[in-house]
Structures are given as C-alpha cells and as structure tokens.
Amino acid sequence: MTDVKEMTGCSRYHLNMSTNPTTEELLRRYGGAVPRYTSYPTAVQFKGDFRPKTGDIPENAEVSIYVHIPFCRSLCSYCGCLTRVVHDDSPVNNYLAALDEEIGLLGSMTGYSLTAGHIHFGGGSPNLLSGEDIESLINLIDLNFDIRDGAEIAIEADPRQMTAEKARGYALAGVNRVSLGVQDFQRETQLAINRIQPYSQVEACVGWLGDAGIDNINFDLMYGLPCQTEDTIADNVQKAVTLNPSRISVFGYAHVPWMRPHQKILEKYSMPGPLERFRQAQVAREAFLDKGYLGIGMDHFALPGDRLAVAAGNRELRRNFQGYTTDRAKTLIGLGISSISCLPGAFMQNTTSFKVYKEKLSLGDLPVEKGTYLTPEDIMRADVIEQLMCYFTVDAADACRRHGFSEAHLAEDVAYLRQMEQDGIVELDGSVVTITESGRPFVRSVCAAFDSYFEGAQNRHARAV
Numbered sequence: 001m002t003d004v005k006e007m008t009g010c011s012r013y014h015l016n017m018s019t020n021p022t023t024e025e026l027l028r029r030y031g032g033a034v035p036r037y038t039s040y041p042t043a044v045q046f047k048g049d050f051r052p053k054t055g056d057i058p059e060n061a062e063v064s065i066y067v068h069i070p071f072c073r074s075l076c077s078y079c080g081c082l083t084r085v086v087h088d089d090s091p092v093n094n095y096l097a098a099l100d101e102e103i104g105l106l107g108s109m110t111g112y113s114l115t116a117g118h119i120h121f122g123g124g125s126p127n128l129l130s131g132e133d134i135e136s137l138i139n140l141i142d143l144n145f146d147i148r149d150g151a152e153i154a155i156e157a158d159p160r161q162m163t164a165e166k167a168r169g170y171a172l173a174g175v176n177r178v179s180l181g182v183q184d185f186q187r188e189t190q191l192a193i194n195r196i197q198p199y200s201q202v203e204a205c206v207g208w209l210g211d212a213g214i215d216n217i218n219f220d221l222m223y224g225l226p227c228q229t230e231d232t233i234a235d236n237v238q239k240a241v242t243l244n245p246s247r248i249s250v251f252g253y254a255h256v257p258w259m260r261p262h263q264k265i266l267e268k269y270s271m272p273g274p275l276e277r278f279r280q281a282q283v284a285r286e287a288f289l290d291k292g293y294l295g296i297g298m299d300h301f302a303l304p305g306d307r308l309a310v311a312a313g314n315r316e317l318r319r320n321f322q323g324y325t326t327d328r329a330k331t332l333i334g335l336g337i338s339s340i341s342c343l344p345g346a347f348m349q350n351t352t353s354f355k356v357y358k359e360k361l362s363l364g365d366l367p368v369e370k371g372t373y374l375t376p377e378d379i380m381r382a383d384v385i386e387q388l389m390c391y392f393t394v395d396a397a398d399a400c401r402r403h404g405f406s407e408a409h410l411a412e413d414v415a416y417l418r419q420m421e422q423d424g425i426v427e428l429d430g431s432v433v434t435i436t437e438s439g440r441p442f443v444r445s446v447c448a449a450f451d452s453y454f455e456g457a458q459n460r461h462a463r464a465v
C-alpha cells in the first residue's frame, strides 16, 4: 500500500495538524500531483507487449466506441492531447484509410456481433473532417458493429473549424451531440494560448448546430490558463450561459512541460498559482450553480433535463476516458492511434505512432501497443474510486463484500484518511467515506488513498486542483 504522504509529496501528512487549516495549507497537503482517475488502474500502469487473447473482446454485447482523429490546423500552447498539425488533407486521408481497416478488422474478429450504443469522435479536432467523412465512418461502424436505434453519436469540435455546412452534414450523418472547445472568451488569454476564437464565432457555431437540429451542446472551459483571473472566469461563465449549452466541463490547465515541451512557451506569462487556480474553479462552480446548472462530479455541470443530470440523479453516472458519462456499457472500443479500449477484464491502448499504426493494420494485426489485465482487486478498487469521483461517498466494506473480499480489506486505506478527516476533507463513519462539500476540490487526492499503484510521481500527473 502506498503511503499517503508520498501521494501528496507532503512529509507532514501524518502529523496531527491543527484543525481549521487555511486553504493554502490544504492545497499544500492535498493539492499535489494525482491522476484524474478516468480509469483505474491509470494508463501509467499499462505495459508493453500486451496482446489481447480470444475472448477478451466480448461478443454479442452492447459496446461504446471511441474514434480518435489526431489532427489540428494549429497547435494550442496548452494542448495536452495526442495530435498533429496538418495543412493539407493527404495525411488525414491516409489515416482514414487505416482507420477503415481497423474498424473492419475488429468487426470480423467479433463476428459482427456487437451493437454500438455510444459513439464518440475525439481528438485532435475531429471536425477537420467533412460531413461526408463522418458519414462514411458512421456507416462503416454500423456495418461492423450495428449502431442501435437512439444511440448517442457525439463529436468534439473546434469552433474555428466549424461551418454551417459541416453542422448540416454531421446532423445528416446521425451526430446528435457536439462538444465545443471554448476554453476562454478573453482575447488576452486567447492570444497567450494561440487560440483566437471570438465569442461571435462560438455563437455562430451554436446557431449552425441548432439550425441543423443538434441541440445537445457541451462547452469545454478551462481555468488556470495565463492571464486568467477570477473576474475573467466570471465573465466566461456569463458569456457561456447566454449560449445555453446543456453541459459544461471546467477543466484545470495541466502544465506538464516535461511531457508536452511546447507548453514551456506559456511560462513567459503570469500563470495563476495554486490558490488562484482554486479560487477560479470555485468562482466557475458557484456561478454555474447560481445560473441553474447542476454540479456533476468534480468538474461537470448540466441543465436539469440533460441526460447527464438525470443519470446523476438516478445514481447511474459513470466515469470513463471522456470524463463523466451516461454510458453504462462494460466495453469501450477505442479506434485510432493512442485510443484506449476498456474491456471487461483488461485495458489496452493502441500505438501512438502513425507509422506503426498503418504497418500493423496492413498486416492484419490490431495496432495495440500496451495494456494490462485487471485483477479482482483492481476491479474492486476501480469501483470504490468511481463512486468517490461520481458521488463523493463510498462504503468501503460494502464494496469489498460485493467484490468477494473480506469487509476489512480496505480498512487500512480508510484509516489513512484520518488526517483528511481532521482537516475537514472527509467524514468517516465506520467504513463509509464521505467527502465534505468543502473537500470536493480534493476528491482526486482522496481517491489516491485507494490507489494501490500510486507512487506520488510528481512528473506523471497534473495538480489535483
């Protein structure tokens, strides 16, 4: 079991600190680098030379499908995604040809027996693709996986690459949810991050999508970017709500220049420190709640009638690689380079190399590079972490029992949370752990106490807050 003092990098963690610590003290103790827990084990645990065996990918099941489109027209300075800047269509068309092969290979391997209930095009900027491109991908997925009636088909879109024609094309292809990368409405921040997209451009996108019949619109916003302040964040929220998106995500900028060297360019700007980041996140949260949005998990908001809000109310919320989701399928098939598949007993990730991706597919091989099989303990701990991430509470003994472990199996992990209890982050009632309202920004650090692989590696993860 990892010592919790390692997870926060704070050697004082086990000392009996004073109660009522200041926010700065809490950020020092619990705001260190921790995973985002979109999976457990996290991708850091995936190993090379992983080969799926027959039966790892189920047959005759409903699955979800993620398609990675790793291309953009320019590089945003904060970008942490796997993408490649392209100025013409030939690399994109080559990639689409390989993607078609991967879809066909997986379809034949599973005997064309899978049904797709959710499809998500992520990137990169999937809306570099035309309506016809998206339609032919969806048709090919339907041929190989049989898209069920009423399936959610979502696409991430860069507002700078949207047009009215694409909006119509996507709607005709069957897309029914669009996630717009808004990030920030302020020109000073947009200049710093190399992403100029005025409010009028986002407003036009929302109009085109609505005219095409796509009313399910998500906005992605960010805090912790250069030149952002509590006031600019409040203004961003005000501008966002005037466009009435049904869902909003507010992510903290992850400054990881050791993994993404292009982010170093941002260091010449004034960057919000931990306390300012914390306050920016709070300003956004309070403003969205004030505007009638419901808080979902740690960083999502949804209008009351939205399916995500309904799922949260019914305790059917899930968390996967796209964040919080209504998707309850046990299998997620990742297509395209770097995509991760979540199988009932394993995770597997495709290669991040375009060359290897194409070569393997041309030989009829799945382009899998690494992965890991899940132990029964992994599955039990994943359940605990997912409950904390989605609902901020878990009965650890109950989770142990449901997964065939002794009720006391996680007692030591719960005991590690005593200091957090004294600091007002969690309340402990026997085996029930409940994160307090004021402790919610530290939910990832609470989850890390149940992560038996976590080593507190500061250079592998972004800040918890």
Ligand code: SF4
Pocket (backbone or CB within 6 Å): 071, 072, 074, 075, 076, 078, 079, 080, 081, 083, 123, 124, 125, 158, 181
């Ligand atoms: S549009 Fe998204 S994926 Fe592309 S460079 Fe910007 S942040 Fe990265």
